[in-house]
Amino acid sequence: MTALVPTRDVASGPLGGDPRRRPALPASAAIAIAVLVGAGVLSLVVGARAVPPTALWDAGHPLRPVVEARLERTVLGLAVGAALGLAGALMQGLTRNPLADPGILGVNAGATFAMVVAMSTLGLSATGELLAPAFLGAALAAALVHAIASLGRDGATPMKLAITGAALTAGLTSWTTGLLLADRKTVETFRYWQVGTIAGRGFDVLLAGLPFLLVGALLALTGARLLNTLALGEDLARGLGRRTTRDRLVIALAIVLLAGTATALAGPIAFVGLVVPHVVRGLVGPDHARVLPFSMLAGAALVVLADTAGRVVLPPSEVQVGIMAAAVGVPAFMVLIRRAGSSL
Amino acid sequence: MTLAVDRPAVPSGTVDAAGVVRRARRAPRRHLRRLWAGLVVVLVGAFAVRVLLGDYTVTIPDFVRILGGEQIPGATYIVWESKLPRAVLAVLAGLAFGIGGAIFQTTLRNPLASPDIVGVSLGASAAAVCAIALAGWTGWPVSAAAVAGALAVALAVRLVAGDHGGFRLVLAGIGLAAAMQSVIQYVFTRVDEYDVQLVLRWLTGSVNGVAWSTIGLLAIALAVLLPATAWTARSLPASELGEDAAAGLGVGRARADVLMLLGVLLVAVGVAAAGPIAFVAFLSGPMARALNGGRTSLLAAGLVGAVIVLAGDHVGAYAFADLNLPVGVVTGAFGAPFLLWLLARGRTGRRAA
Numbered sequence: 001m002t003a004l005v006p007t008r009d010v011a012s013g014p015l016g017g018d019p020r021r022r023p024a025l026p027a028s029a030a031i032a033i034a035v036l037v038g039a040g041v042l043s044l045v046v047g048a049r050a051v052p053p054t055a056l057w058d059a060g061h062p063l064r065p066v067v068e069a070r071l072e073r074t075v076l077g078l079a080v081g082a083a084l085g086l087a088g089a090l091m092q093g094l095t096r097n098p099l100a101d102p103g104i105l106g107v108n109a110g111a112t113f114a115m116v117v118a119m120s121t122l123g124l125s126a127t128g129e130l131l132a133p134a135f136l137g138a139a140l141a142a143a144l145v146h147a148i149a150s151l152g153r154d155g156a157t158p159m160k161l162a163i164t165g166a167a168l169t170a171g172l173t174s175w176t177t178g179l180l181l182a183d184r185k186t187v188e189t190f191r192y193w194q195v196g197t198i199a200g201r202g203f204d205v206l207l208a209g210l211p212f213l214l215v216g217a218l219l220a221l222t223g224a225r226l227l228n229t230l231a232l233g234e235d236l237a238r239g240l241g242r243r244t245t246r247d248r249l250v251i252a253l254a255i256v257l258l259a260g261t262a263t264a265l266a267g268p269i270a271f272v273g274l275v276v277p278h279v280v281r282g283l284v285g286p287d288h289a290r291v292l293p294f295s296m297l298a299g300a301a302l303v304v305l306a307d308t309a310g311r312v313v314l315p316p317s318e319v320q321v322g323i324m325a326a327a328v329g330v331p332a333f334m335v336l337i338r339r340a341g342s343s344l
Numbered sequence: 345m346t347l348a349v350d351r352p353a354v355p356s357g358t359v360d361a362a363g364v365v366r367r368a369r370r371a372p373r374r375h376l377r378r379l380w381a382g383l384v385v386v387l388v389g390a391f392a393v394r395v396l397l398g399d400y401t402v403t404i405p406d407f408v409r410i411l412g413g414e415q416i417p418g419a420t421y422i423v424w425e426s427k428l429p430r431a432v433l434a435v436l437a438g439l440a441f442g443i444g445g446a447i448f449q450t451t452l453r454n455p456l457a458s459p460d461i462v463g464v465s466l467g468a469s470a471a472a473v474c475a476i477a478l479a480g481w482t483g484w485p486v487s488a489a490a491v492a493g494a495l496a497v498a499l500a501v502r503l504v505a506g507d508h509g510g511f512r513l514v515l516a517g518i519g520l521a522a523a524m525q526s527v528i529q530y531v532f533t534r535v536d537e538y539d540v541q542l543v544l545r546w547l548t549g550s551v552n553g554v555a556w557s558t559i560g561l562l563a564i565a566l567a568v569l570l571p572a573t574a575w576t577a578r579s580l581p582a583s584e585l586g587e588d589a590a591a592g593l594g595v596g597r598a599r600a601d602v603l604m605l606l607g608v609l610l611v612a613v614g615v616a617a618a619g620p621i622a623f624v625a626f627l628s629g630p631m632a633r634a635l636n637g638g639r640t641s642l643l644a645a646g647l648v649g650a651v652i653v654l655a656g657d658h659v660g661a662y663a664f665a666d667l668n669l670p671v672g673v674v675t676g677a678f679g680a681p682f683l684l685w686l687l688a689r690g691r692t693g694r695r696a697a
Contacts (some may be wrong), residue, residue: 149689177673322529
């Protein structure tokens with residue numbers, strides 16, 4: 001089955017590089033891990049108060065508490081970024097849509113809305129309790145967007161999916177806002193969360209979501225082969241003996257777990273899932289067995305780097321990671337639209 | 345300002361063919377006039393409801409006396425400081441958004457390409473927020489900043505979309521709208537005093553708590569822009585046929601560009617006063633078209649927009665006890681399902697109703 005790697009994946013997209021100029025796999029892995037480690041170290045030492053690297057291993061260093069505080073948001077950023085990068089790669093592969101991203105297709109907005117409903121009607125507040133509503137909202141939003149975009153003559157084209165997702169996001173944001181206004185207590189909590197932030201959340205928040213992230217990642221990584229076959233088209237995939245409906249559901253479940261948990265932990269962060277898989281495909285080619293793990297690494301690095309940059313780009317204030325992600329993601333989105341031309 | 349495209353009637357072959365044609369050509373015009381009259385009646389009714397009813401009922405004689413300058417304890421204050429400015433701003437902003445949106449949709453020949461969806465409204469809003477919060481401007485410089493922001497986004501969308509209209513233009517706009525939203529959110533995380541109502545005004549639009557001077561500024565801008573639009577829009581029926589056909593009929597690209605510019609300006613001055621009220625520009629055009637038997641009428645779209653904003657503000661203010669929802673939340677909550685329905689019907693790729 002390894003021969004089934006498509007030579008030109010639909011989703012390999014306009015940012016995919018020339019295969020002949022691609023670095024070898026071990027080199028790519030080394031680059032990705034080096035970038036990730038570098039991002040983590042930067043995130044620990046850079047900020048309003050710069051910390052000398054010696055504080056990282058010297059337990060008695062006077063700036064040690066600063067490092068420990070930054071460790072919380074760094075670890076959370078790594079987890080959320082990995083989840084978003086992986087979810088984006090899965091969505092782009094599953095829908096064969098180069099513009100797929102949990103933020104763009106309304107999945108994050110669905111999770112947000114469901115969480116706010118649970119907060120204001122059921123009085124839930126702990127992150128652990130809010131995960132179930134987040135999953136439900138994410139699943140419903142994903143299903144709704146796909147169902148609506150599939151209606152009509154030409155089916156679920158990438159453009160229609162993206163526009164439907166934007167419409168659903170706009171509507172759900174209005175309903176979310178209305179609920180928040182009615183319930184003034186939650187407004188202050190949501191002020192930063194709604195923008196997308198990994199600051200000041202603490203390890204207990206991460207621990208509540210971690211099991212779901214792990215299950216989602218495991219499900220996702222088993223789906224690499226299916227995504228490779230699906231890239232050949234639905235009929236061919238079925239002809240090759242895949243039970244496409246069951247396999248699609250498994251991957252959809254993984255997307256919901258990953259995107260829902262990431263939203264519950266850090267708020268709705270868009271564009272990470274869009275940009276990362278395109279860059280990764282340029283680096284390692286269209287084989288999902290490589291794209292998926294590399295998207296995890298790259299997503300984690302991107303979110304942590306964006307968060308670090310947000311601390312220093314406009315002092316003295318901090319720019320939330322959701323805003324930084326948009327600053328990186330919107331230009332990439334424009335390039336994708338422009339290069340894709342009439343093929344969408 | 346008749347903007348109806350007359351549908352050529354098929355001569356019936358009888359002796360009085362000319363008369364049949366004349367009648368067939370006249371019918372849409374008569375329909376349009378009746379529609380305008382009907383919409384004005386609905387608008388006046390909505391205005392009266394907004395100003396007279398609600399938590400605090402004002403009788404019509406009292407209202408006339410208050411307008412005449414008489415002091416009625418309680419009522420005078422409520423009418424002059426709350427009800428009347430909100431209603432007047434709702435009408436003016438609704439007109440601006442409705443007409444601006446219809447210009448976009450008609451010239452670009454795509455109902456999705458309305459200024460609130462392609463980020464032009466949010467661009468105006470982001471520029472206005474920066475001018476207010478970061479530069480400390482007030483008054484007309486804020487409107488100027490809003491105009492500059494709207495123009496910048498409109499040009500950027502055009503640059504990215506290139507000659508491909510349609511979905512590509514809409515997607516580029518959606519991306520820029522997300523970027524503008526991030527700018528607004530960022531500015532507000534920097535402001536010390538976090539005022540939810542203020543944030544919502546600039547993210548979703550609100551007619552609540554606007555000074556009379558701001559409303560006056562919008563009225564002056566509209567007094568200039570609306571006649572200019574009416575004069576330029578005479579070429580709209582030709583533009584609707586597509587660029588090539590319009591050029592063949594003697595309507596050059598420059599003319600369409602001027603009309604688009606007027607649309608951007610209308611939306612920008614509306615946003616500077618009331619914020620980017622969600623989906624009004626998007627909804628008004630198609631609704632007016634449906635009422636007018638599938639023909640475009642900018643005036644009808646503007647009237648529909650005014651009615652939508654008035655009604656949305658009334659619902660937001662009084663539907664829920666002790667909860668004052670900004671009008672943008674109401675129009676967003678009910679406008680999005682309409683957009684989804686339009687997408688579900690699959691009639692957005694080409695010319696939709």
